[in-house]
Amino acid sequence: MTKIGFDIGGILSKYTEILTLYRVCLASLECEVHILTDMPKDKAIAMLRLNGIDLDPPYVHGCDYAEYGEECKSEKAKEIGLDILIDDFIGYVATPGAPALRLLAMPDPTRDYYHETWKTDGSEG
Numbered sequence: 001m002t003k004i005g006f007d008i009g010g011i012l013s014k015y016t017e018i019l020t021l022y023r024v025c026l027a028s029l030e031c032e033v034h035i036l037t038d039m040p041k042d043k044a045i046a047m048l049r050l051n052g053i054d055l056d057p058p059y060v061h062g063c064d065y066a067e068y069g070e071e072c073k074s075e076k077a078k079e080i081g082l083d084i085l086i087d088d089f090i091g092y093v094a095t096p097g098a099p100a101l102r103l104l105a106m107p108d109p110t111r112d113y114y115h116e117t118w119k120t121d122g123s124e125g
Contacts, residue, residue: 003082003099005034005061005073008044010088011105012053013118018086018105026055034080035060036073036087050119074098 006012006022012035025031035055037044041062048055061080063072070091075098077085082099085092093102114120 001032002030002084003032003034003080004084005036005077005080005082005086005099007073007085007087007089007092008035008037008039008047009124010107010113011086012048012051013114014088014108014111015105016115016117022053033059034082036063036076036082036085037061038063038065038072038092047120050121071095071098 004025006018012019012022022033026033033055035044035048037060039062041057041060044062045057045060048060061076063076065072068075073085073087073092074095076082077099084101084103085099086103086105087093088105088107090104093104114124
């Protein structure tokens with residue numbers, strides 16, 4: 001079983017292509033899908049549900065930036081045994097081996113942070 005983690009903001013919220021990959025992984029019997037975010041877990045779950053993504057709460061992880069800084073997602077990846085992390089912030093994928101495969105989705109400045117179809121509660125700025 002491959003454990004794969006997806007970021008929300010700038011990844012699922014920005015790229016419909018990655019949202020498709022997320023859904024394919026979710027449907028696979030070979031993958032266990034997680035969401036890792038630096039936003040509070042309750043807010044992340046609400047945002048995901050607003051966008052039709054109803055992942056069980058144990059698979060949504062709020063990463064503690066205040067305690068771990070840019071290593072917050074690598075710490076969470078170690079804790080849950082993640083194999084792959086997809087994120088748009090280089091600091092979150094910079095820790096060697098945490099997880100083993102760290103994929104940086106290079107930010108595309110020609111695309112909005114939130115795809116036109118992505119819904120928010122308006123508090124994101």
